[in-house]
């Protein structure tokens with residue numbers, strides 16, 4: 001098992017080749033998937049991947065369970081929707097605004113709650129997520145409550161408007177790439193080492209001179225900022241957002257995706273998201289209640305059998 | 321002025337008073353031991369010095385700077401390292417990674433310190449790519465000391481380093497600590513193995529129920545009736 005990343009890697013290491021293949025595969029995917037609904041699903045999966053990659057920084061690296069990721073996603077979605085609807089700010093400005101707002105909220109919540117023991121943080125993020133859902137439903141002047149916000153304009157690059165699903169998928173893929181590169185750099189930085197140390201032994205990390213509070217806030221804030229990106233992507237993709245998307249259940253699903261794919265790994269969030277988003281969609285069409293139960297079951301299985309999820313299994317097989 | 325000066329601190333866990341009006345000092349270059357039975361408050365004193373728990377009153381001065389309410393990372397930066405009693409390593413990290421973690425706050429000269437630590441403990445060099453959790457008890461203790469030294473401390477605090485080690489290893493460990501001390505490192509050593517602690521220390525404090533009941537040079541303490549009865553087995 002490898003906890004800290006190697007500082008020196010050959011230019012074409014196995015991991016790098018693997019990543020490039022996965023990415024090429026992702027690029028070619030919409031050429032194979034021609035069904036319009038599945039292309040829609042593809043975009044949703046990609047947006048979920050952004051969310052889970054972000055979540056993993058808190059869950060997989062700082063080792064803190066964060067049940068508010070869907071809430072931050074909602075903040076981002078509403079922020080960019082309001083920015084474009086009310087102030088005429090284009091998507092690119094909206095993304096930045098979404099990130100800032102989500103990050104600011106995370107800082108505000110994280111600063112006091114990350115001083116407390118881990119289980120308090122879980123509860124506080126849980127409660128905060130629920131409060132956000134209530135706010136999305138009731139801040140009528142901003143969110144229009146359950147009616148939601150329709151008519152969010154599409155993303156434009158110059159004069160070209162991204163209306164079709166395939167180009168939107170590529171736009172989202174571009175953001176996945178950015179977020180992955182950012183995360184990779186982050187994990188390999190001092191901040192990344194501090195987070196891993198916190199996950200591996202917080203009291204010890206504190207006693208060797210790591211300001212654990214500060215680094216946990218960093219991680220949580222970064223997770224939320226990335227959720228903000230996903231929020232903007234989501235709002236401009238559907239052109240309509242409503243409070244029913246950004247629920248506690250969604251946070252739980254993201255959490256499960258992260259665990260199943262492998263927390264604290266680069267590829268895990270993508271694998272977990274791809275598998276479970278497709279599964280959830282199929283199962284929901286079949287029976288929504290059953291889908292919930294299945295998710296719960298996956299979560300339990302992931303916790304019991306594979307502490308590092310599917311990526312852990314792959315590693316095990318590779319090391320055999 | 322002493323390197324470390326603790327002026328009548330009291331430390332509480334909620335309502336429980338773990339350290340009661342304790343005064344203690346360590347001069348530069350000294351090896352001072354803190355002795356006491358289980359629950360006497362030894363670990364709490366070290367945690368208070370490291371900033372991991374705040375004293376309710378009193379003050380802790382290091383190099384003339386009041387560190388009583390300072391953050392732990394600032395205290396490490398000032399030059400105090402702490403070899404804790406339990407969970408002293410990151411078991412799932414490699415030996416070298418553990419050592420590098422000890423230098424987290426440093427920017428320069430880390431490689432040199434690492435070489436020095438490998439020369440002190442060649443076995444750590446041999447096992448640098450092994451997981452810390454797979455080391456033997458003695459090796460783990462060396463790694464914990466090495467990790468603490470990586471921050472280039474002026475004062476190194478040990479919390480019962482001999483715990484769980486075979487007698488021959490305890491002797492080896494003691495001579496290592498003495499050796500470091502003779503190279504100029506000031507040491508505050510918490511021990512229950514009184515004999516071994518006295519064999520290398522200059523001065524000692526006896527702690528009972530959070531209070532210092534006796535403090536003197538080791539030579540005097542060895543002659544003290546109470547100490548002989550309670551801690552040296554007669």
Ligand SMILES: Nc1ncnc2c1ncn2[C@@H]1O[C@H](COP(=O)(O)OP(=O)(O)OP(=O)(O)O)[C@@H](O)[C@H]1O
Pocket residue numbers: 333336337338356357358359360361362363364365405512
């Ligand atoms: N986290 C805590 N919460 C409440 N009480 C504590 C805590 N840690 C220690 N205590 C109490 O404080 C007192 C001093 O504990 P401390 O750990 O400092 O003793 P010690 O001298 O290090 O003992 P030992 O030799 O067993 O390590 C004890 O009565 C202990 O029960």
Ligand SMILES: [Mg+2]
Pocket residue numbers: 362363364405479
């Ligand atoms: Mg103790």
